[in-house]
């Protein structure tokens with residue numbers, strides 16, 4: 488059995504809109520309850536540390552960091568119609584970014600074989616100078632930049648299975664060949680980015696991989712994207728660390744999306760990223776929570792992911808044969824990326 492670190496803390500409850508909002512503290516509360524009921528010796532709960540200003544500025548402008556800090560002086564502040572701050576938000580956002588760094592450090596330091604960071608606010612929409620889509624700081628991007636800039640790794644991969652395209656993460660590494668960003672998402676949909684032909688630019692050309700799936704896709708379509716598009720490119724890229732933007736809003740019961748992924752589907756995706764990490768970088772893998780707004784689906788799917796992370800090198804994952812709605816997207820993405828990869 489593998490030792491999985493789980494970064495979790497009640498402090499993540501301290502970011503709260505003054506009105507009803509899907510990105511609510513109850514999301515973390517149900518996950519803390521779920522973790523309490525999860526009987527596993529190999530599960531190690533780790534307290535997060537806050538990110539430092541220097542770490543935040545790996546991805547964000549210093550002036551933007553101060554702006555987010557300033558926003559928390561208001562009783563409630565709206566960055567945009569979706570994205571809010573309250574007096575606890577800045578500290579909570581520091582702990583969200585720092586929580587993913589804590590998870591990375593636990594894996595690098597050998598405290599855990601892999602890790603999952605139960606953090607909020609989420610991060611993958613946050614841009615260098617702008618909060619959006621419930622996100623203040625780009626937690627997963629800061630972790631990738633930390634691996635490269637601070638720890639001196641050459642290559643990191645970010646796999647993003649959240650319902651939405653991670654426009655912030657894509658933008659932050661669009662010109663980099665050090666970070667391979669691969670996203671599967673509902674399209675067209677918020678935030679509007681993530682088309683196949685958004686493939687990176689300059690040195691980063693070919694290092695952004697988008698699988699924009701139509702609404703209604705299920706486990707089979709998602710798994711085919713992993714097997715036929717992400718895995719072959721990842722094997723050539725050879726990441727030294729695999730990061731996952733783990734959003735559970737593509738679950739069939741989620742109120743915000745129209746995808747149909749099940750708990751078993753998330754387990755199967757988790758198995759694939761774990762195998763990819765095992766093949767390319769000795770299993771170094773950290774997932775960070777992004778979206779997921781049906782509380783029961785969120786808890787069940789996170790649990791399925793954690794159970795899969797804890798399982799030792801497993802039998803080969805059953806390949807997906809159905810999922811015809813992904814045909815055109817996979818075919819066009821492979822063609823579009825063929826100048827950059829042997830696919």
Ligand SMILES: [Zn+2]
Nearest residue numbers: 649650651778
């Ligand atoms: Zn999302």
